[in-house]
Amino acid sequence: PCLWMTIPTLSDPSLAPPGKHLLNITMQYAPYHLRGEKWENAAATLRERILTTLESYLPGIRQLILHEHLITPEGWEERYGLTGGHIYHGEMGLDQLAFMRPVAGWGRYRTPVAGLYLCGAGTHPGGGVTGAPGYNAVREVLRDLR
Secondary structure (H helix, E strand, C coil), X not given: CEEEEECHHHCCHHHCCCCCCCCEEEEECCCCCECCECHHHHHHXXXXXXXXXXXXXXXXXXXXXXXXCCCCHHHHHHHHCCHHHCCCCCCCCHHHCHHHCCCCCCCCCEXXXXXXXXXXCCCCCCCCCCCXXXXXXXXXXXXXXX
């Protein structure tokens, strides 16, 4: 699996007890629908695979875990309202990138409704590029106001 890790306690120690850290691991990209299996059954297998991958780079990491919480795509949808469990508000596939994000014809942040603009993870350049979709959308709004 492709893992993206952050340790927010390096910049904000108040997120964990003294001497402890928080490691956030995001696995990209987990499908919402699994072939012949439900996420409630597959989650333990996924957890083991992630920890095995981490162990190859960080030997002994399992023994350091005091608490863990795994969120599946179904959990993202149920808990946070992210349709299909998409933390980036849609697939990061070729059919939904650049000028095709979120859909063909809407890649310039405008919608068919005059004065209604889009921004956020569902627009170009996609999720994980903090601030860029908002900046780009504002640029289009300002162009239209001129």
